[in-house]
Amino acid sequence: MxxxxxxxxxxxxxxxxxxxxxxxxxxxxxxxxxxxxxxxxxxxxxxxxxxxxxxxxxxxxxxxxxxxxxxxxxxxxxxxxxxxxxxxxxxxxxxxxxxxxxxxxxxxxxxxxxxxxxxxxxxxxxxxxxxxxxxxxxxxxxxxxxxxxxxxxxxxxxxxxxxxxxxxxxxxxxxxxxxxxxxxxxxxxxxxxxxxxxxxxxxxxxxxxxxxxxxxxxxxxxAPVTGFAADFVGFETILPDDAGGGLAWRPGAVVLGTGPHEGTVRGTAFAGERREYIIESALGRIKADTPASAQALTLGEKVAFDLPQDRAVRLERLG
Known part of the structure; x- marks a missing residue:
């Protein structure tokens, strides 16, 4: 070129x-x-x-x-x-x-x-x-x-x-x-x-x-390579890794209702075909989506969640 x-x-x-x-x-x-x-x-x-x-x-x-x-x-x-x-x-x-x-x-x-x-x-x-x-x-x-x-x-x-x-x-x-x-x-x-x-x-x-x-x-x-790039294109859950970079998940990649982690629902919104949630947890702030047809969560509710590694994007750096 x-x-x-x-x-x-x-x-x-x-x-x-x-x-x-x-x-x-x-x-x-x-x-x-x-x-x-x-x-x-x-x-x-x-x-x-x-x-x-x-x-x-x-x-x-x-x-x-x-x-x-x-x-x-x-x-x-x-x-x-x-x-x-x-x-x-x-x-x-x-x-x-x-x-x-x-x-x-x-x-x-x-x-x-x-x-x-x-x-x-x-x-x-x-x-x-x-x-x-x-x-x-x-x-x-x-x-x-x-x-x-x-x-x-x-x-x-x-x-x-x-x-x-x-x-x-x-x-x-x-x-x-x-x-x-x-x-x-x-x-x-x-x-x-x-x-x-x-x-x-x-x-x-x-x-x-x-x-x-x-x-x-x-x-x-x-395939965003930095934390800024990932956040800008919708990977709203970003966690650091041991290599100085990080891992990022889109809201739809977070599994709610089952998993090794637990958090508290701090935000909820109906968005047509999906419901959007903000989960406060020991890992940090987690943004998750579920189909609108799924059972709705309420503010203050405790919920289990999982962050599947096969649905994460590896980031070279977080800054």
Missing amino acids: SDFVSLEGLTLAYGNTVAVEALNLSIARGELVSLLGPSGCGKTTTMRAIAGLMTPRAGRISIDGRDVTRLPPSRREVGLVFQSYALFPHLSVYENIAFGLRLRGEAGLDARVRDGLATVGLDAFADRAPRDLSGGQQQRVALARSLVMQPKVLLLDEPLSNLDARLRLDMRMELQRVQKETGITMVFVTHDQSEALALSDRIVLMNGGAIEQVGTPEQIYS
Whole structure:
């Protein structure tokens, strides 16, 4: 896999506060990579640096073999889709998509705008105003506006966070379709693991301005290597082992009602198809799920439980 976007020793800071330190990352041509993590982990800061919206304190950024570290955004051949869409309310859909092309004086404007409309399935909406579109349609206009500029890399900053659950699912599938059809390299910033798992070729999980783990969605979800990674993808019971690492269980892997351990129910919640419990025990806090059809436990009730070793994930480190 050859590098198409390369970040080498990238250090980014706001004043005296370092947000990202000595980060190294390679992205292949045509790959969809998600920068995933909680607020403040450095994912949006990293994206802003790739876009040219902030200057690194140290390190190098290259795109398609060209050092762009000190180049302005207009010379990087990078497209950016914002969380807020940033459409011009006084312009039609057509003119919103054409805006950047007109600014550059590009040839073949009409054909490119029409291709952009077709790519995102908005051929019939060219004359509409943004206010007459749904949130998902507005997001598609923003996507088309970037695509018609033919960027080498498309950056998407939390693009689905303003949509309701159904529209998020629809737009997730739309983004995946567009990316596969165009073959464009995409960097997708999100705090939502379900979005990253569904969309990505690879996920870059970030924590505290550094990369915690890089892998395919299957690797990140099923084989986290640190306590932070495990907790982030739903392994909510994490216990240290004798080797300095740890073991992690998903709530559904904990067996309630039988086993060598005992605890007290300190939290309970009905969650549709399952019931969720927090068990206080000598081992620590245990998070467990049972089918909703199972006999419900009550607060303060004593319960036996087991942590099957064959359903645990081994962690290299807990920090």
